[in-house]
Amino acid sequence: xxxxxxxxxxxxxxxxxxxxxxxxxxxxxxxxxxxxxxxxxxxxxxxxxxxxxxxxxxxxxxxxxxxxxxxxxxxxxxxxxxxxxxxxxxxxxxxxxxxxxxxxxxxxxxxxxxxxxxxxxxxxxxxxxxxxxxxxxxxxxxxxxxxxxxxxxxxxxxxxxxxxxxxxxxxxxxxxxxxxxxxxxxxxxxxxxxxxxxxxxxxxxxxxxxxxxxxxxxxxxxxxxxxxxxxxxxxxxxxxxxxxxxxxxxxxxxxxxxxxxxxxxxxxxxxxxxxxxxxxxxxxxxxxxxxxxxxxxxxxxxxxxxxxxxxxxxxxxxxxxxxx
Amino acid sequence: xxxxxxxxxxxxxxxxxxxxxxxxxxxxxxxxxxxxxxxxxxxxxxxxxxxxxxxxxxxxxxxxxxxxxxxxxxxxxxxxxxxxxxxxxxxxxxxxxxxxxxxxxxxxxxxxxxxxxxxxxxxxxxxxxxxxxxxxxxxxxxxxxxxxxxxxxxxxxxxxxxxxxxxxxxxxxxxxxxxxxxxxxxxxxxxxxxxxxxxxxxxxxxxxxxxxxxxxxxxxxxxxxxxxxxxxxxxxxxxxxxxxxxxxxxxxxxxxxxxxxxxxxxxxxxxxxxxxxxxxxxxxxxxxxxxxxxxxxxxxxxxxx
Numbered sequence: 034x035x036x037x038x039x040x041x042x043x044x045x046x047x048x049x050x051x052x053x054x055x056x057x058x059x060x061x062x063x064x065x066x067x068x069x070x071x072x073x074x075x076x077x078x079x080x081x082x083x084x085x086x087x088x089x090x091x092x093x094x095x096x097x098x099x100x101x102x103x104x105x106x107x108x109x110x111x112x113x114x115x116x117x118x119x120x121x122x123x124x125x126x127x128x129x130x131x132x133x134x135x136x137x138x139x140x141x142x143x144x145x146x147x148x149x150x151x152x153x154x155x156x157x158x159x160x161x162x163x164x165x166x167x168x169x170x171x172x173x174x175x176x177x178x179x180x181x182x183x184x185x186x187x188x189x190x191x192x193x194x195x196x197x198x199x200x201x202x203x204x205x206x207x208x209x210x211x212x213x214x215x216x217x218x219x220x221x222x223x224x225x226x227x228x229x230x231x232x233x234x235x236x237x238x239x240x241x242x243x244x245x246x247x248x249x250x251x252x253x254x255x256x257x258x259x260x261x262x263x264x265x266x267x268x269x270x271x272x273x274x275x276x277x278x279x280x281x282x283x284x285x286x287x288x289x290x291x292x293x294x295x296x297x298x299x300x301x302x303x304x305x306x307x308x309x310x311x312x313x314x315x316x317x318x319x320x321x322x323x324x325x326x327x328x329x330x331x332x333x334x335x336x337x338x339x340x341x342x343x344x345x346x347x348x349x350x351x352x353x354x355x356x357x
Numbered sequence: 358x359x360x361x362x363x364x365x366x367x368x369x370x371x372x373x374x375x376x377x378x379x380x381x382x383x384x385x386x387x388x389x390x391x392x393x394x395x396x397x398x399x400x401x402x403x404x405x406x407x408x409x410x411x412x413x414x415x416x417x418x419x420x421x422x423x424x425x426x427x428x429x430x431x432x433x434x435x436x437x438x439x440x441x442x443x444x445x446x447x448x449x450x451x452x453x454x455x456x457x458x459x460x461x462x463x464x465x466x467x468x469x470x471x472x473x474x475x476x477x478x479x480x481x482x483x484x485x486x487x488x489x490x491x492x493x494x495x496x497x498x499x500x501x502x503x504x505x506x507x508x509x510x511x512x513x514x515x516x517x518x519x520x521x522x523x524x525x526x527x528x529x530x531x532x533x534x535x536x537x538x539x540x541x542x543x544x545x546x547x548x549x550x551x552x553x554x555x556x557x558x559x560x561x562x563x564x565x566x567x568x569x570x571x572x573x574x575x576x577x578x579x580x581x582x583x584x585x586x587x588x589x590x591x592x593x594x595x596x597x598x599x600x601x602x603x604x605x606x607x608x609x610x611x612x613x614x615x616x617x618x619x620x621x622x623x624x625x626x627x628x629x630x631x632x633x634x635x636x637x638x639x640x641x642x643x644x645x646x647x648x649x650x651x652x653x654x655x656x657x658x659x660x661x662x
Contacts (some may be wrong), residue, residue, distance in 0.1 A: 181637035
């Protein structure tokens with residue numbers, strides 16, 4: 034197990050390094066002049082001052098040297114300074130994590146609850162009219178842009194019925210609408226995958242055995258089918274968490290909230306490249322960590338995997354999310 | 358526009374893209390197929406119709422909205438939807454329906470460009486990885502790993518911050534690059550499958566050169582699953598492009614574009630709901646229709662054959 038874990042961590046570290054290199058190549062190696070961005074458009078900056086600024090930013094040195102220096106800094110958690118505020122990128126991003134975590138965390142719980150509930154309800158009601166009506170909801174949830182979901186919720190719950198505040202933090206009441214907005218797409222995805230996998234499981238022999246032993250529809254669907262069907266749905270988690278992060282960008286714009294999303298939007302507008310790079314790395318870090326976590330969870334939840342590993346057979350489930 | 362205008366492309370293309378039948382036969386079969394389809398799959402037919410309408414609106418907006426979308430009429434500001442102004446009017450009295458229809462000409466081409474980039478670059482990378490194997494495969498697939506690890510919108514935002522922010526083309530490129538990874542993986546898997554099959558082996562044994570084997574045998578037989586992806590990617594591209602312009606990157610007001618229309622209507626949410634909700638609904642309907650068509654292409658029995 035320890036060896037397996039080590040392998041996965043090394044793989045993850047490789048992806049992170051590659052993400053760093055890719056973002057460096059895109060953001061800093063392309064012909065653009067960060068010094069001019071920092072100096073702004075004012076005409077009072079002399080060419081000498083620009084040169085001094087370039088020297089200070091280290092962009093007058095050869096590209097490989099810049100890359101190695103920056104990579105070395107990144108390994109120590111130093112991602113440079115924001116060109117907007119001059120603050121360290123790590124503290125800009127770190128300070129914005131809590132408000133975003135509150136919204137995305139609530140959204141994640143809501144998405145899992147809604148998605149699972151919908152899939153189970155649709156499976157229990159079977160091929161009847163209700164089941165089909167329920168199953169038509171997820172495609173709708175995937176298709177509506179989340180900014181439209183947010184604006185619809187605002188329109189109804191804030192302006193028409195006055196139930197929740199339209200903007201700002203405002204304690205738990207302020208979190209409800211953003212969390213629902215962020216939850217719609219992941220919930221729809223969970224419902225789709227889970228409903229399909231429950232349908233597949235229903236055709237298996239153990240279901241007949243459970244029925245023959247007198248288990249009612251609820252017991253069959255929840256205790257037996259759902260537990261087995263949940264494993265394939267678990268693979269989605271990495272994707273979902275990444276989706277929550279980008280969802281936060283939209284939701285924080287719609288509801289005018291502070292957080293990672295707002296920082297990202299601001300950094301892209303102001304061409305604050307170090308902060309943009311920091312966010313890209315955070316996205317990759319979250320994805321890699323979640324996937325390692327999911328893989329480990331698989332080992333615990335599905336004992337067959339551990340046996341396969343010991344006997345040397347490779348399972349498709351082992352494959353890292355990025356492998357074909 | 359009537360149902361029959363759309364029938365040939367809709368009915369003729371669905372079963373197999375490269376059907377060798379004559380145009381007349383195809384048309385008649387398509388019409389017959391559509392009649393049956395309408396009975397069995399009304400949702401799919403409506404989706405095809407909607408996609409057709411949107412495409413026409415993008416190519417010839419004046420067909421639906423003859424007026425000038427930017428014509429200001431301060432006397433008729435913030436009017437609710439009515440027969441005169443089906444989508445109402447905005448804060449300068451511009452007709453929102455005209456703006457939305459003309460906005461299609463911004464959103465749709467950007468989404469198409471993004472789809473083409475994602476599909477094209479993804480297919481090439483997948484083909485190279487799957488056919489060359491070895492080191493090329495390793496390098497390409499690790500690159501794909503990274504593209505997958507960074508959430509799509511974040512990747513697009515990173516690209517837009519260097520490419521430029523005020524243009525739909527830049528946004529389209531950014532969204533397209535973010536879509537490369539999934540296409541490359543699908544293509545690679547398919548190329549691996551096809552490369553192992555008998556006819557490729559036969560072509561090789563027959564002395565065909567590698568380039569010929571790839572272009573004549575492997576590529577055409579691997580494109581199926583990629584074509585299926587097209588509509589799915591197209592729907593995602595519409596979501597991506599409108600989200601970017603909602604965030605303020607891409608087409609800038611007063612240029613009408615779906616996402617920026619929704620964005621500029623935000624300030625009037627309490628008083629003039631139609632300003633952002635109606636263009637937003639158009640976006641949602643278009644993505645919904647594209648996804649529905651994509652599911653039909655993805656092996657679901659359409660009733661055509």
